[in-house]
Amino acid sequence: MSKSALIVIDVQDSFLHRPFWSDVELPRYRSNQLALIAGAQARGVPVVYILHQNLDGDGPFSAASGFVKPMAWLPDAASVTFTKHVHNAFTDTGLQAWLDARGIEHLIISGIRTEQCCETTTRVGSDLGYEVDFVSEATLTFAMTHPLSGRVYSPQEITAKTELVLHERFASIRTVAAVLARLDAEVCSHA
Template identity: 65%
Template structure:
């Protein structure tokens, strides 16, 4: 019997639009890939779970009114959880929901490839879940190293995440390759 899967869509929320590092350039490709992944999972009966991040900091504070899905993201999730740490499993209620639904395989997508997406993949793997990391359905931003001053492009940050996850914490996938591995679920 194939493991039951769930798509975990992490932090695709309005809060990011109000951060100084927000870069609109990569949004169209990310949006297209994420929407294709969601549609493909839905077609196979794979539950879609939204995760929102709330930490009391500016646009990520509940009082900001920005801890809500980006306007273009379908809001018909099978479940939605709010987290207060970098991974989606520790304090959100997600882990208990996954156990209740006998889900053992997680498909990870969302915003901040190297932060909440990568951290969730690592924790999920340590907890015994099979993890599929769909990099092209994640989004991140350029970052500047605090000591050297070197700026790493979003592509370099994403490639580093792929490097450290592959074969250790997750299986790397494109949207197409991930969807091709999904058995129909009901």
């Protein structure tokens, strides 16, 4: 039984209805996300889908919107799906109990948005004692404008900042290929 789990965060239709949505980076992200999911499944690693639902309001993240569901291209691959109401995937979701009941010690983080729910889940997961691999090439984010300077930061700049602040503090920054190689090595060491 694998001691790893792949966490796929907020890959949901809600984002398609946000004003900042851009599909410029989507082909690269989708390819990497699908490769990571397929690789995890092939190695017997559970895949956990996390969806975000706001408890108040009527926007695209509300239950009433009908958009709090996986994007159409995401495979029906989840071992389990949890719904969160805050930025991290642990608070009030049951995720930690589910992971602990299965002896999971290692988390592989992917999904949407790199610097928001993916980064926050990484930090909380690390603080809870999990070993975390952050697969930034299997995360997606969007350009953002600084509130004081007005400077626009590209998705690549935001991702680089996230990698910088997480690496060797809260996670190891890995590629899809490196994570899958690590999973293969774990299987061989337990054989």
